[in-house]
Amino acid sequence: AQKVTQAQTEISVVEKEDVTLDCVYETRDTTYYLFWYKQPPSGELVFLIRRNSFDEQNEISGRYSWNFQKSTSSFNFTITASQVVDSAVYFCALISNSGYALNFGKGTSLLVTP
Amino acid sequence: ETGVTQSPTHLIKTRGQQVTLRCSSQSGHNTVSWYQQALGQGPQFIFQYYREEENGRGNFPPRFSGLQFPNYSSELNVNALELDDSALYLCASSYPDRGDSAFFGQGTRLTVV
Numbered sequence: 426a427q428k429v430t431q432a433q434t435e436i437s438v439v440e441k442e443d444v445t446l447d448c449v450y451e452t453r454d455t456t457y458y459l460f461w462y463k464q465p466p467s468g469e470l471v472f473l474i475r476r477n478s479f480d481e482q483n484e485i486s487g488r489y490s491w492n493f494q495k496s497t498s499s500f501n502f503t504i505t506a507s508q509v510v511d512s513a514v515y516f517c518a519l520i521s522n523s524g525y526a527l528n529f530g531k532g533t534s535l536l537v538t539p
Numbered sequence: 540e541t542g543v544t545q546s547p548t549h550l551i552k553t554r555g556q557q558v559t560l561r562c563s564s565q566s567g568h569n570t571v572s573w574y575q576q577a578l579g580q581g582p583q584f585i586f587q588y589y590r591e592e593e594n595g596r597g598n599f600p601p602r603f604s605g606l607q608f609p610n611y612s613s614e615l616n617v618n619a620l621e622l623d624d625s626a627l628y629l630c631a632s633s634y635p636d637r638g639d640s641a642f643f644g645q646g647t648r649l650t651v652v
Contacts, residue, residue, distance in 0.1 A: 429581075460640070460641075462643075467645060468627055468629075468645055468646040468648070469643055469644065469645040469646065470582070470629060470631075470643035471643075472640050472641070472642060472643075475640050516581055516582075518581075524595070525572070525584070525587045525594060525595025526572070526584030526587070526595065526597060527572075527574075527582070527584065527631075527641060528584075529581030529582050529583075530581055531579075531580060531581050532580075532581050
């Protein structure tokens with residue numbers, strides 16, 4: 426069984442604050458892939474990052490960074506100096522080599538106010 | 540933009556009716572997956588098509604069915620609509636390697652009344 430938990434339902438920050446979105450996953454497979462997607466009000470899921478289970482290097486892309494820790498089964502996402510345009514629902518997802526489907530968490534709704 | 544397009548964008552149907560949703564995959568992608576996203580929830584996997592064959596299926600009843608065409612576009616059909624079928628339906632295209640990133644369309648918002 427695979428499961429993704431995003432414990433934070435809603436987060437509200439003021440512009441320029443840093444914010445971290447948590448993601449904890451469960452899988453029995455040794456080969457798996459983790460993803461983050463952004464869903465703005467328009468509804469489209471926008472791909473942000475993919476990480477495979479053998480690559481624990483953290484990644485930074487502009488104001489976005491990701492921290493993957495297999496020891497704690499976590500794949501957290503940090504936005505530095507948040508902006509109003511970052512307001513959206515963010516989903517963490519998992520797919521393993523034994524499955525066909527992306528397993529999504531319930532999402533974290535991020536609101537960035539001016 | 541991902542290159543994945545879905546139609547229509549919004550739809551209202553009556554309980555008991557049938558509906559067909561359409562998806563054009565991104566160029567080069569031969570795998571299409573469909574997801575249902577209820578309000579306030581994460582997307583749930585319905586099924587996946589690869590080379591015109593159903594490749595995997597989630598926990599959805601048989602009244603949810605699909606097709607994939609030689610150009611890799613796809614349809615999702617839902618028969619005997621129920622009120623709980625009201626949701627955002629998302630189509631994703633990818634290569635068949637599970638590690639490849641799936642790119643989503645903008646979705647079809649279905650309302651069943």
